[in-house]
Every structure is written in structure tokens, then in C-alpha cells.
Amino acid sequence: xxxxxxxxxxxxxxxLLGMSPGSGYDIHKVxxxxxxxxxxxxxxxxxxxxxRLARAGLLDEEMDxxxxxRPRRVYSLAEEGEGRLEEWLxxxxxxxxxxxxxxxxxLRFSLMESxxxxxxxxxxxxxxxxAVAAYVAELETYREMAKGGGLHALLALENGIAExxxxxxxxxxxxxxxxxxxxxxxxxxxRR
Amino acid sequence: xxxxxxxxxxxxxxxLLGMSPGSGYDIHKVxxxxxxxxxxxxxxxxxxxxxRLARAGLLDEEMDxxxxxRPRRVYSLAEEGEGRLEEWLxxxxxxxxxxxxxxxxxLRFSLMESxxxxxxxxxxxxxxxxAVAAYVAELETYREMAKGGGLHALLALENGIAExxxxxxxxxxxxxxxxxxxxxxxxxxxRR
DNA sequence: TAGATCATGTAATTTGTTACATGATTCG
DNA sequence: CGAATCATGTAACAAATTACATGATCTA
Numbered sequence: 001x002x003x004x005x006x007x008x009x010x011x012x013x014x015x016l017l018g019m020s021p022g023s024g025y026d027i028h029k030v031x032x033x034x035x036x037x038x039x040x041x042x043x044x045x046x047x048x049x050x051x052r053l054a055r056a057g058l059l060d061e062e063m064d065x066x067x068x069x070r071p072r073r074v075y076s077l078a079e080e081g082e083g084r085l086e087e088w089l090x091x092x093x094x095x096x097x098x099x100x101x102x103x104x105x106x107l108r109f110s111l112m113e114s115x116x117x118x119x120x121x122x123x124x125x126x127x128x129x130x131a132v133a134a135y136v137a138e139l140e141t142y143r144e145m146a147k148g149g150g151l152h153a154l155l156a157l158e159n160g161i162a163e164x165x166x167x168x169x170x171x172x173x174x175x176x177x178x179x180x181x182x183x184x185x186x187x188x189x190x191r192r
Numbered sequence: 193x194x195x196x197x198x199x200x201x202x203x204x205x206x207x208l209l210g211m212s213p214g215s216g217y218d219i220h221k222v223x224x225x226x227x228x229x230x231x232x233x234x235x236x237x238x239x240x241x242x243x244r245l246a247r248a249g250l251l252d253e254e255m256d257x258x259x260x261x262r263p264r265r266v267y268s269l270a271e272e273g274e275g276r277l278e279e280w281l282x283x284x285x286x287x288x289x290x291x292x293x294x295x296x297x298x299l300r301f302s303l304m305e306s307x308x309x310x311x312x313x314x315x316x317x318x319x320x321x322x323a324v325a326a327y328v329a330e331l332e333t334y335r336e337m338a339k340g341g342g343l344h345a346l347l348a349l350e351n352g353i354a355e356x357x358x359x360x361x362x363x364x365x366x367x368x369x370x371x372x373x374x375x376x377x378x379x380x381x382x383r384r
Numbered sequence: 385t386a387g388a389t390c391a392t393g394t395a396a397t398t399t400g401t402t403a404c405a406t407g408a409t410t411c412g
Numbered sequence: 413c414g415a416a417t418c419a420t421g422t423a424a425c426a427a428a429t430t431a432c433a434t435g436a437t438c439t440a
Contacts, residue, residue: 025391035352037291045428099230102294110348156302159362160227166358170351217419237400
């Protein structure tokens with residue numbers, strides 16, 4: 001059992017349920033009504049994923065039968081799940097992830113706040129920055145080639161470059177913001 | 193047969209083969225070596241998709257057996273495929289597409305150059321701009337909410353806002369560039 | 385009290401991923 | 413002449429989408 005690696009959706013579920021336990025419908029609402037919306041809120045994706053994670057021992061499943069209502073299955077992060085989650089949170093941003101899983105790097109950033117130390121967060125952002133900068137450089141090399149092609153192709157390429165440059169600026173702001181804050185939640189202020 | 197709507201990959205295949213016919217491996221190379229890389233270059237995605245499109249009558253499949261080499265199946269855009277492609281190219285950008293299919297709106301832009309008139313392109317960009325602006329406005333409303341949450345959540349939200357604002361700037365530049373060029377390829381300079 | 389929407393899912397189908405298979409050609 | 417890489421796929425499997433199903437509770 002237990003596929004080696006989890007999907008982005010599964011990681012998102014671990015992260016969200018790690019913040020506060022909830023049911024499939026709670027997750028559905030988050031995906032429906034917050035900017036996390038690029039995940040599908042379709043039940044056919046969420047419920048089976050929760051079940052998979054529970055079967056794999058990464059989530060605890062608990063039946064909630066207060067009162068009259070239909071019983072709801074409430075999921076919370078199991079210990080093994082914490083391990084897997086933090087392992088994922090510590091993964092560096094790669095070119096591959098940048099290109100093939102847009103949003104994943106940012107998702108990881110937004111879920112690491114309470115689980116990684118400030119130093120780790122800064123390291124993560126530094127790696128993020130490097131990966132983006134390298135990709136921008138790669139895209140620049142296409143520019144000459146694209147000049148031979150059509151106008152739209154060139155513009156589309158420039159869209160990509162601009163987008164990632166904008167990401168770079170954000171990363172710098174984010175580093176400053178993280179830095180400005182005192183020692184992180186898990187930062188364990190230097191003893192005494 | 194013929195599912196109602198095509199996937200983004202299938203639309204991309206129609207667009208690429210509409211520019212110049214080619215084999216599955218040619219497509220693979222494009223996805224592998226150009227910034228179109230967010231499509232999977234895996235043969236398991238490409239070859240079946242080509243077959244589907246050929247079966248549906250949107251692509252023409254032709255066996256190329258020059259000389260010694262293994263025969264390659266060369267695909268080109270069929271007439272029905274042109275219709276479907278142009279139909280898709282004329283679709284407006286929606287919030288849904290922006291959120292759930294990142295990259296699709298830009299792909300459409302880059303494939304419409306030789307098939308839509310300059311006026312249509314400008315209209316498309318105008319719609320694109322509106323959709324992005326509306327989405328930025330939507331994200332702004334979350335900002336207040338996010339202040340209650342953690343720092344990372346707020347930063348992630350601001351990343352989204354910054355990214356789409358950057359997209360707005362690009363759209364303006366693109367409109368200017370398209371406009372600056374003479375009457376478009378399909379623009380049929382005013383008679384005489 | 386009828387209709388919406390909350391809350392929970394299941395099932396059929398399609399798509400995409402990963403891994404494998406195969407033969408030709410080019411490179412060291 | 414052996415290894416890489418070009419070029420073509422197939423097969424098994426996992427995952428996501430779409431559509432359906434069901435009952436409770438709120439609301440006009």
C-alpha cells in the first residue's frame with residue numbers, strides 16, 4: 001500500500017487538517033470560498049482523498065454523532081501524518097515544481113508557518129528565490145529564439161518572464177516580512 | 193462519440209498541429225524544450241490524445257513511410273478541427289478558467305495570432321483584462337479577513353494579488369503591441 | 385409546505401502518470 | 413562495437429471530473 005509520494009491535494013489536506021480538524025464538507029467550503037480555489041472542490045476528489053489518507057494512517061477518522069444530525073466523519077492529522085507533512089514542508093522548490101505544479105511552492109509556504117522555524121522559512125524562501133531566478137534566466141534565453149516566431153509567441157514568453165520577476169519581488173518582500181517578525185513560532189527564542 | 197468539450201491539452205495539440213503538422217514525438221519535443229512545458233511531455237498523455245482527436249475527425253492521420261525508418265504517424269489539422277479550434281480561440285476568459293486552468297488563457301492568446309483578426313484579438317485581451325481585474329478585486333476583499341489569520345496566509349494572498357496585477361500590466365503592453373502592428377494577418381486591410 | 389441549501393457521500397467514465405517495450409541511428 | 417538517444421508506442425494504474433443519490437434543516 002502507501003504510494004511513495006502524495007499528491008498536492010493530499011498535502012494540502014494534511015496541512016489544512018493540521019491547522020484544525022474538520023470534515024470533508026469543511027474542506028469543500030475552504031476550496032470553494034477562499035483563494036485556495038485552484039483545488040477542485042468536487043466531492044469526488046475530496047472524499048476519496050481523505051479516505052486514502054486515513055487508510056494510510058496519516059489522518060485519524062472519527063465519527064461525530066452528536067444529537068440528531070447525520071454523522072459526520074471528522075478528520076484530524078495523525079502523528080504519522082505530521083511527519084509526512086513536515087517532510088514535505090521541508091522540500092526545496094525545484095524547477096520541476098515551478099513549471100509543473102504552479103501554486104505548490106506557495107501552498108507549502110502558507111502551510112509552514114506554525115511547523116517550521118523562522119530560520120527554516122528563510123532558507124526555504126532563499127531556495128524559492130534561486131529556483132525562480134534560474135527559471136527566469138532560462139526563459140530569457142528563449143527570447144532570441146522567439147523573435148523569429150510570431151508576435152504572440154514573444155508576448156506570451158514575456159508574460160512568463162514578467163510573472164516570475166514579479167514572484168521574485170514578492171519573495172523579497174516576504175523575506176523582509178518574515179524577518180521583521182520576532183523569533184518564529186517554532187523559533188524557540190534563544191534560551192533566557 | 194465526441195465528448196462535448198476538449199481538454200486544454202487537446203486544444204493545445206490542435207493549435208500546434210494547425211501551425212505545422214507533426215508526429216507525436218514532435219509534440220513531445222515542443223513540450224519538453226519550450227516554455228510550453230507545463231504540459232506533460234509523457235507519451236502516455238500525448239499519443240492517446242492524438243488518437244482521440246483523429247478518431248473524432250479533428251486531426252488527419254497520415255502514415256509516413258519514406259525510406260527505411262520506422263513509419264511515423266503524422267498528424268495535421270482537419271477541417272472539422274479548424275472549426276473546433278477557432279471556436280475555442282474565440283472563447284472569453286472567465287474567472288473559472290483563470291483560477292482552475294492557469295495558463296490556458298495565455299495559451300489561447302499565443303495560438304490565435306494567425307487565426308483571428310486583430311479586432312478579435314483586441315477584444316479578447318479586453319475581456320482578459322476585465323476578468324483579471326475582477327479577480328484582483330475579489331482577492332482584495334479577502335485581505336481584511338486574512339489579517340486575522342497568520343502572516344504566511346496574508347503573504348500568500350498578496351502573492352496572488354501581485355501576480356494578477358502584473359498580469360494586468362502585461363495585458364496593457366500586449367494590447368499596445370498588437371495595436372502597433374499593422375492590420376493583423378487575418379485583418380484584411382481595408383479594401384484597396 | 386415547497387424549494388433551497390447544508391452535508392454527506394458513491395459510481396461511471398475519462399485522463400494522466402509511470403513504467404515498460406522496441407528498433408534504428410548516431411557518437412565516442 | 414557498445415552506449416546513448418532518437419522515435420515510436422502500449423499497459424497498468426491512480427486520480428479527477430461529472431453526475432447522481434440521500435436526507436436534514438432552514439426560509440419564503
